[in-house]
Amino acid sequence: MPARSSSLDRLAMTVLQPGFDGVAPPAWLRGALADGLGGTVLFARNIVDVGQTAALIAALREENPAVVVAADEEGGAVTRFEAALGSSWPGNRALGVVDDVVRTEHVARAIGRLLAAADVTLNYAPVADVNANPANPVIGIRSFGPDPDLVARHTAAWITGLQAEGVAACAKHFPGHGDTVTDSHLALATVHASLDVLRERDLPPFRAAVEAGVRSIMCGHLLVPALDPDVPATLSRRILTGLLREELGFDGMLVTDAIEMRAVAALHSPGEVAVRALTAGADAICVGVSSPGGESVYALRDAIVEAVRDGRLPEERLAEAAARVLALADWHAAQAAERRPAEPATAVDRAAEELGLDTARAAMRVVMSDAASVPLSRPPLVIHVAPRMSRAVEPGAPAGLTRELAELLPGTEGHTIMTEATALPDLSGDRPVVLVVHDAGRHAWVRELVATAVRARPDAIVVETGIPAEAVGAVYVTTHGVSRASERVVARWLAGGEEPRPGQEKAAG
Structure with a gap:
């Protein structure tokens, strides 16, 4: 024009x-x-x-x-x-x-x-x-x-x-x-x-x-x-x-x-x-x-x-x-003009990345039952139950925890369920099962799907990345957020079994 x-x-x-x-x-x-x-x-x-x-x-x-x-x-x-x-x-x-x-x-x-x-x-x-x-x-x-x-x-x-x-x-x-x-x-x-x-x-x-x-x-x-x-x-x-x-x-x-x-x-x-x-x-x-x-x-x-x-x-x-x-x-x-450095940064530096990881670690909460088995004994099946988040969030496959666990436990497999019409994959066998949900409390179909999975696998680990609801599964992890830092901290905890940080919960369910 x-x-x-x-x-x-x-x-x-x-x-x-x-x-x-x-x-x-x-x-x-x-x-x-x-x-x-x-x-x-x-x-x-x-x-x-x-x-x-x-x-x-x-x-x-x-x-x-x-x-x-x-x-x-x-x-x-x-x-x-x-x-x-x-x-x-x-x-x-x-x-x-x-x-x-x-x-x-x-x-x-x-x-x-x-x-x-x-x-x-x-x-x-x-x-x-x-x-x-x-x-x-x-x-x-x-x-x-x-x-x-x-x-x-x-x-x-x-x-x-x-x-x-x-x-x-x-x-x-x-x-x-x-x-x-x-x-x-x-x-x-x-x-x-x-x-x-x-x-x-x-x-x-x-x-x-x-x-x-x-x-x-x-x-x-x-x-x-x-x-x-x-x-x-x-x-x-x-x-x-x-x-x-x-x-x-x-x-x-x-x-x-x-x-x-x-x-x-x-x-x-x-x-x-x-x-x-x-x-x-x-x-x-x-x-x-x-x-x-x-x-x-x-x-x-x-x-x-x-x-x-x-x-x-x-x-x-x-x-x-x-x-x-x-x-x-x-x-x-x-x-x-005041702050322009001679060599501008081109990526997140190590100190900033560690700050993110330490913050994610401090925000993580864990509720464990007597049936809990952490660290994981073998590569898990990670099921992301992922209804579309807010339009403010850039669209993309929510497979971050699968990626992070696969780096630590090669052979980890991921499966994503985006809609109510999608069935759970086969949960039989002794491979560990990790279910990742977001705001399950807001989605009845997500809660029902998780309940079905936990009935089939009482040893399942549930990771809630949104607002926490009632604890379910042998291990219930809440991250209070979606970030690469949070996913990495959860993956390291699941794979390494390190004790939760002071201030985190570790209670029998």
């Missing part, structure tokens, strides 16, 4: 943060950056390794030095830089279980160093939601836990650690996605809590984030009737301006969750969502998916410009939003 030179056009481009396909900048993205595009979002589809990503971002900055390059690197289940094999660090729930804010800060610093090595501006993390509802399908282990005070102190520590490495943090999903039973990727989630409960439970982590100096906050696509009964938070001036800006005092960059998510996409066109979000107080519009030639990005620009010209979106509001985007870019540039 031909460039347009008006200052209004450039303001409208500044507030957009679209994703793109490929591991190098497509021509349309280069052109959009030259036209003033203010941001872009990286996903696993854009990332091979740190060196390639650094070269990609350098190419983006050739077109627009002030571009805000964002990524979604929470650690644990949500990772873009380590999506192929899993994160080097367990996620928030594991950190909350350990409950050591110094460790949390160190983990965030390690993630910050990884992102800073590629020159990423903004990390869409940490999750500051209080996971008040165990049935929550999208937050769960991404939260530090169900206690507001715990979540608040770890949110602040995570922000401090990440931003100490010159990468801006982004607390999400304001005003709190923890008490929902709907994934906002799929439909509009509603938080039914009273105003008093929201103030006591959901808002403290965001207050802590503001007090910690968080540079960005992401609003969630949530209907919160106690705050605004009419529209989702993303489109609510009462919530974004009245509550977040005026009451909580946040003056950084406020970014939307991806506007193609069905929670808001089912209500309005992309351009209308962008206009209404900006009018409500958002500063940046996240768009995870763009058309192959970038036409959708320019359509968003045109919708914003038209809204200004029609008087629906005040130009001063758009200018304020663009200024906040540019202020974030300026902060990152200053931080990068």
Whole structure:
């Protein structure tokens, strides 16, 4: 699409943060950056390794030095830089279980160093939601836990650690996605809590984030009737301006969750969502998916410009939003200039990897019965019972524990069950059986399948990577997260039989 030179056009481009396909900048993205595009979002589809990503971002900055390059690197289940094999660090729930804010800060610093090595501006993390509802399908282990005070102190520590490495943090999903039973990727989630409960439970982590100096906050696509009964938070001036800006005092960059998510996409066109979000107080519009030639990005620009010209979106509001985007870019540039090492890191260093393993070890809990047999006497059959996780998690085969055990016990076999219709493999014989589940408490068919397996093999080992439920099997291991670090620690324990760390459970079942 031909460039347009008006200052209004450039303001409208500044507030957009679209994703793109490929591991190098497509021509349309280069052109959009030259036209003033203010941001872009990286996903696993854009990332091979740190060196390639650094070269990609350098190419983006050739077109627009002030571009805000964002990524979604929470650690644990949500990772873009380590999506192929899993994160080097367990996620928030594991950190909350350990409950050591110094460790949390160190983990965030390690993630910050990884992102800073590629020159990423903004990390869409940490999750500051209080996971008040165990049935929550999208937050769960991404939260530090169900206690507001715990979540608040770890949110602040995570922000401090990440931003100490010159990468801006982004607390999400304001005003709190923890008490929902709907994934906002799929439909509009509603938080039914009273105003008093929201103030006591959901808002403290965001207050802590503001007090910690968080540079960005992401609003969630949530209907919160106690705050605004009419529209989702993303489109609510009462919530974004009245509550977040005026009451909580946040003056950084406020970014939307991806506007193609069905929670808001089912209500309005992309351009209308962008206009209404900006009018409500958002500063940046996240768009995870763009058309192959970038036409959708320019359509968003045109919708914003038209809204200004029609008087629906005040130009001063758009200018304020663009200024906040540019202020974030300026902060990152200053931080990068101060911290740029002579030889940038190209991978996770040994100390950071050991930090991840030690954290995973500290978060692991074990319940064992008299029938337990650890260490394993021979290579096991590992059955991954794996219903699709949240859309925030990059898709992929969840075979990490099989891989880790196969390195220690050659001959280990893996089997994955993705749907209710898939039967268990043959469990006869004396080969050890390990069942890996995630949030079994939320899936009746998973619980039934595990019960069937345990009846057939009372000596089965069950590894729960999500929110723990009732202990089953001869050995019940809870990792409180999905990560390569957690899988490696469990594999080493199963293969070597080392004693659980102090603070872990070891009880008869």
